[in-house]
Amino acid sequence: MMRCTMGLLLGLSCSQLLAAEPSQTGKNITLQADKIARQTQRLELQKARDAAAGNAAREQRILATSQAAGWEHLETQKARQQFAERHQREAPYLQEAKDAAAKTRKMDAPKMKIIKHKQHQP
Structure with missing residues (x-):
């Protein structure tokens, strides 16, 4: 942006140098440069405002989705x-x-009662 402004300023100064008096040339160039600088500053300020508004809108959108979750x-x-x-x-x-599972495996002896059978007598 600065290069564009400088190029414009140089273009204006060259054309004005050829057509104007020496005392008027310096004043006109200064006025034109001030005008261009103010216009550039306004544009940059507007861009910054737009960007800030965009950020605020994005923050609100993200906040709304995070609250919904x-x-x-x-x-x-x-x-x-x-x-x-x-x-x-x-x-x-x-x-x-x-x-x-940590205990050692050992089977106990069966604890059954031994049943004695009676023999039948004929």
Whole structure:
């Protein structure tokens, strides 16, 4: 943008140098440069305002979508709580199973009663 302004300024100054008096030439060039600088500054300021408005609109849109997803956060918390409760219920059974698996395997002798048969007499 600065190059364009400088080129425009140089173009104006060359044409004015040929057509104007020396004292008027400096004043006209200065006035033209000031006019171009103010116009450029206004354009840049407007661009900055437009960009800021665009950012604010994007922020509002993102905020609205993140607030709409609040129910997802609640569901995630609920699922984590249910998982923790299930883990607490299952923990004693899992510990019992681990303890049983760690024991050495030894079969006990059968504890059956021996039944004596009576013999029949003819």
